[in-house]
Amino acid sequence: MIQRLLFLLLLVGPVAAQDYSDSYPKNTGIDIQGYVFHLTVTDDSDVVMGRTDVDARYVTAGQSALRLDLLGKTAEREGKGMEVTRVTMDGAELSYAHANDALVIDLGSPVEAGKRITISVEYQGIPADGMDIGPNTYGDRTFFSDNWSSRVRGWLPVVDHPYDKATTEMIIVHPSHYQSTSNGVLAESSDLEGGMRMTHWVNDVPTATWLYFIGVARMAVQQVDKYGDVPIETWVYWQDREKGFHDFAEPSKAVLAYYSDLIGPYVNKRLGNIVSNATPGGGMEAASIPAYAHSSVSGNREMRWQYVIIHEIAHQWFGNAVTEYHWNDVWLSEGFATYYTLLFREHHYGKDNFMQGLLQSRQSVRNFYAETDYDFALVRPYIEDLNNVSGGMMYQKGAWILHMLRRNLGEDVFNAGIASYYAEFMNKNAQTADLRRHLEEASGQDLQQFFDQWLFQGGIPSIAANWWMEDGHVHVKVRQTQPDYRFEVEVDAQARFEDGSLSDVITLSLSADGAEVSRSFDSDGRGPAVELILDPNVRLLANFDVSEGR
Numbered sequence: 362m363i364q365r366l367l368f369l370l371l372l373v374g375p376v377a378a379q380d381y382s383d384s385y386p387k388n389t390g391i392d393i394q395g396y397v398f399h400l401t402v403t404d405d406s407d408v409v410m411g412r413t414d415v416d417a418r419y420v421t422a423g424q425s426a427l428r429l430d431l432l433g434k435t436a437e438r439e440g441k442g443m444e445v446t447r448v449t450m451d452g453a454e455l456s457y458a459h460a461n462d463a464l465v466i467d468l469g470s471p472v473e474a475g476k477r478i479t480i481s482v483e484y485q486g487i488p489a490d491g492m493d494i495g496p497n498t499y500g501d502r503t504f505f506s507d508n509w510s511s512r513v514r515g516w517l518p519v520v521d522h523p524y525d526k527a528t529t530e531m532i533i534v535h536p537s538h539y540q541s542t543s544n545g546v547l548a549e550s551s552d553l554e555g556g557m558r559m560t561h562w563v564n565d566v567p568t569a570t571w572l573y574f575i576g577v578a579r580m581a582v583q584q585v586d587k588y589g590d591v592p593i594e595t596w597v598y599w600q601d602r603e604k605g606f607h608d609f610a611e612p613s614k615a616v617l618a619y620y621s622d623l624i625g626p627y628v629n630k631r632l633g634n635i636v637s638n639a640t641p642g643g644g645m646e647a648a649s650i651p652a653y654a655h656s657s658v659s660g661n662r663e664m665r666w667q668y669v670i671i672h673e674i675a676h677q678w679f680g681n682a683v684t685e686y687h688w689n690d691v692w693l694s695e696g697f698a699t700y701y702t703l704l705f706r707e708h709h710y711g712k713d714n715f716m717q718g719l720l721q722s723r724q725s726v727r728n729f730y731a732e733t734d735y736d737f738a739l740v741r742p743y744i745e746d747l748n749n750v751s752g753g754m755m756y757q758k759g760a761w762i763l764h765m766l767r768r769n770l771g772e773d774v775f776n777a778g779i780a781s782y783y784a785e786f787m788n789k790n791a792q793t794a795d796l797r798r799h800l801e802e803a804s805g806q807d808l809q810q811f812f813d814q815w816l817f818q819g820g821i822p823s824i825a826a827n828w829w830m831e832d833g834h835v836h837v838k839v840r841q842t843q844p845d846y847r848f849e850v851e852v853d854a855q856a857r858f859e860d861g862s863l864s865d866v867i868t869l870s871l872s873a874d875g876a877e878v879s880r881s882f883d884s885d886g887r888g889p890a891v892e893l894i895l896d897p898n899v900r901l902l903a904n905f906d907v908s909e910g911r
Contacts (some may be wrong), residue, residue: 362737362837363396364658366604366831370786371493375651376717379607380739380742381687381689381742381743382687382689382743382744383525383687383689383743383744383745383747383750384425384743384744384745385511385687385688385747385749386428387522387524387525388424388428388520388525389419389420390419390420390421390424390886391418391419391420391424391427391525392416392417392418392420392525392527392766393415393416393418393519393520393527394416394417394418394477394528395416395527395528395529395530396413396414396415396416396517396519396527396528396529396530397413397414397416397529397530398411398413398529398530398531398532399411399412399413399532399534400532400533400534401466401532401534401535402494402504402533402534402535402577403535403536403863404536405504405533405562405672406487407487407488407494408485408487408507408718409486409487409516409640410485410487410510411443411483411484411485411517412479412481412482412483412484412844413481413482413484413518413519414428414479414481415429415479415480415481415482415518415519416475416477416478416479416527417475417477417478417479417480418475418477419472419473419474419476419478420475420850421474421883422470422471422472422473422474423471424472425467425468425469425470425471425472426465426466426467426468427466427468427480427517428463428464428465428466428499428520429463429464429482429518429520429706430462430463430464430465430483430511430514430518430519430520430521431443431445431459431462431464431487431514431517431518431519432462432490432491432514432515433459433460433461434486434489436445437482438489440487440628441486441487441488441489441884442487442514443484443485443488443489444459444484444485444486444732445457445482445483445484446483446484446485447481447483448466448480448481448483449480449481450468450478450479450480450481455467455468455480456469456471456890460780460798462514463852464482464518465904466482466551466712466902467698469850470548470688472580472727478905482518483629487515488515489515490503490512490514490515490516491506491507491508491513491514491515491516491517492505492507492515492516492575492639492874493506493507493514493638493639494817495638496507496580497598497638498598498638498653498833499600500597501578501831501888502578502791503575503576503577503638504535504539504575504576504577504578505575505576505578505637505638505639505640505652506573506574506575506576506639506647507637507640507645507652507753507806508515508570508571508572508573508574509571509645509905510571510688510691510747510748510750510751511747511748512571512748513570513571514571517570517573519570519573519809520570521570522569522688522747523569523570523571523684523685523686523688523790524567524686524687524790525682526567526569526627526788526789526790526826527568527676528564528565528567528568528816529543529564529568529573529851530545530548530561530562530563530564531543531545531561531564531573531575531637531671531778532559532560532561532562533546533560533561533562534553534557534558534561535558535560535577536556536557537552537553537556537557537558538579539554539577539578539579539580539703540560540575540577540578540579540582540596541560541563541575541576542560542562542574542575542579542580542596542633542635542650542686543556543560543564543573543574543576543577543646543650544562544564544568544572544573544574545562545563545564545565545566545629545630545631545643545648545649546558546562546563546564546630546631547560547561547562548563550563550771550777559812560830563883564629564648564649564688565630566629566649566682567788567789568627568648568681568787568898569681569684572646572647572648572681573648573678573726574647574648574650574652574820575583575595576596576635576650576652578638579599580596580597580598581595581597581598581599581602581605582594582595582633583595583606583609585606585609585613585614586613586614587614588613588614588617588618588621588669589713589740590629590630591617591629591630591631591632591750592629592631592632592633592718593614593617593632593633594631594632594633594634594740595610595634595635596633596634596635596636596650597609597635597636597658597660598636598655601636601655601658603660604659604660605636605778607662608657608658608659608660608661608662608663608666608826608880609634609657609670609894610662610707611662611667612667612670612671612705613632613634613674613708613811614897615668615705616670616671616674616675616705617632617674618675618722619705619708619838620675620677620678620701620705621754623704623776623780624678624701624702624779624780624783625678625783625784625787626787627677627678628677628681628682628787628788629649629677631649631650631855632649632650632651632674632677633649633651634650634651634653634670634673635650635651635652635653636652636653636655636657636658636755637652637653637654637656638655639652640652640653640654641654642654644657644670644672644673645673646673646676646677646680646681646698648677648681649677651670651673651674651676651677651867652668653673657669668702668706668718671702671705672698672699672700672702675697675698675701675702675705676698678697678701678783679693679694679697679698680693680697680698680707681702681801682783682787682788682838683782683783683786683787683789683790683791684789684790684791685791685792686790686791686792687792688745688747689740689741689742689744690741690791690792690793691750691751691753691755692739692758692759692762692793692816693759693791693792693793693796694755695751695755695756695759695885696739696755696756696758696759696760696762696763697759697760697763698756698761699756699757699759699760700759700761700764701797702714702765703717703718703719703764704761706718709869712862714746716724716899718735719761719764719899720867720899722756723761723899723902724758725734725753725757726754726757726758726761726821726902727782727821727904729753729754729757729758729820730819730820730821731904734819735820735844735845736819736820737743737754737818737819738764738816738817738819739755739758739759739815739816739817739819740793740816744813758815758821758902762815762816762900762902764900765811765900765901766800766808766811767901768898768900769838769851769900770800770803770804770806771804774800775803776803777803778800778802778803778804778844779799781799781802781803781867782795782796782799782800782869783813785799793812793816797809797812811874813844814833814848814849814851814873815848815902817838818846819845819846819900820842820843820844820845820846821843821848821903821904822841822848822850822871822901822902822903822904823841823842823843823870823893823903823905823906824839824840824841824842824850824852824871824901824903824904824905824906825839825840825841825842825855825906825907825908826838826839826851826852826893826895826905826906826907826908827908827909827910827911828856828890828893828907828908828909829882829909829910829911830889830890833883833884833886834882834883834884835856835864835881835882835883835884835890835893836880836881837854837867837869837879837880837881837893838877838878838879838911839852839854839869839871839877839878839889839895840871840875840876840877841871841875844905845906847874847875848871848872848873849870849872849873850869850870850871850901851868851869851871851872851901852868852869852895852896852903852904853867853868853895853896853898853900853901854866854867854868854869854880854893854894854895854897854899854900855867855893855894855897856882856884856890856892856893856894857890857891857892857894858887858888858889858890858891859887859889859890859891860882860887860888860890862887863897864882864884864885864890866897868881893907893909894907
């Protein structure tokens with residue numbers, strides 16, 4: 362079978378892929394191994410009392426400090442924010458400075474390379490961000506986190522960036538009339554004096570900080586099923602027990618099975634779907650405990666929310682297990698979760714369901730470039746605001762880039778490349794170049810031009826076609842008409858004849874020089890053509906304009 366590529370490698374040189382970064386002050390000389398969070402919440406006030414034990418490995422010698430992110434208490438925050446009360450190492454007090462939302466701890470002397478240290482930070486305050494404390498839909502008091510994308514620093518002192526993943530333990534002390542949950546598996550639940558309860562959750566999978574989660578509320582909890590040794594749970598407000606258990610009973614087990622077979626192993630030891638007061642509009646892919654808006658509960662198992670469940674579980678592979686190193690590569694999370702949602706929909710609900718989602722996604726991209734920002738590139742050279750890293754194109758255009766690769770490399774080759782990519786970067790960090798390398802190794806093709814034109818420049822192609830009948834032949838001319846940027850793409854065309862029959866699909870290759878391309882094919886005696894269809898197999902992200910006549 363001849364592979365149809367979306368690029369012509371020999372015609373023009375590739376656009377140079379840009380170096381890129383975000384504004385976070387990364388320090389690769391220190392590698393956080395794990396955090397143990399001790400948190401106490403009460404009904405007496407919104408103050409959170411905490412102690413965080415930070416296990417840090419010093420990779421390079423000569424460093425004598427540790428920097429953590431933590432939003433401080435300021436006048437502008439109207440009394441909200443955290444106050445550090447004590448920092449220790451091996452029981453000894455350490456000096457520190459907490460200013461401009463950074464906690465810089467003075468270790469006193471340089472730490473030798475390879476040494477691991479544990480620092481304890483004690484603090485308290487009302488979270489200024491990242492945690493919602495207050496009444497839910499039913500007026501019940503709840504405590505829920507929502508850290509996307511750089512807001513866990515509102516309630517935890519951490520290196521708040523995905524480049525430095527770490528294991529976590531969450532030890533939560535709370536009033537005993539609540540249940541609590543977090544990432545990982547439950548290690549202990551014990552009642553304490555004064556009507557309090559302690560729950561201890563252990564997550565031994567290296568995890569990015571935006572995926573950390575805490576939920577404390579009156580909940581109904583169901584052990585739904587198991588996938589292998591992985592328990593599947595549902596957590597909903599106690600008033601929604603019957604409806605919520607019905608809504609979340611599907612399709613988690615089937616999704617876990619499909620992705621485990623297609624991509625690679627599920628890295629967590631548990632999957633719990635939870636309704637959260639801090640997730641107002643959709644879902645959040647917290648590691649092992651994805652959270653959903655209360656509107657997900659209807660008792661009708663609405664298809665829209667089934668798709669959200671699929672999407673958040675897909676994130677457990679892409680975004681969670683394989684995590685972007687820079688925020689600039691967030692499409693490696695959102696684009697993958699969006700496209701793999703579509704792939705499960707095709708697998709589970711059929712091709713028509715898949716095509717419906719794919720066409721909706723393409724129209725979203727078309728509308729964005731027509732109405733919002735024609736110059737927007739998926740991988741931007743620099744991101745300043747670490748809480749403004751995403752947007753709809755990361756989902757929809759990112760998904761379509763993967764779709765074009767899968768269609769044109771072939772499903773087997775694409776799947777092999779993705780499985781290899783996942784195997785190398787599972788529980789690690791990746792960049793766009795890493796994905797490209799694995800797909801090139803799987804296919805034996807140079808994909809630089811493809812990646813550069815779809816990820817590092819703006820716009821999408823606008824393809825204009827003219828067609829006419831002459832001497833029993835269908836004649837076709839195509840050209841690119843977008844105002845800026847040129848693409849190397851292959852455009853499929855197919856004629857529909859008066860008797861309703863369809864011609865074979867022909868392919869026209871457009872180069873980045875903008876030259877018009879012509880083709881003609883015989884009607885095989887079927888009479889006049891009545892329509893020319895561009896991209897009949899839905900494999901190209903573009904605008905299409907078809908006119909009859911020369």
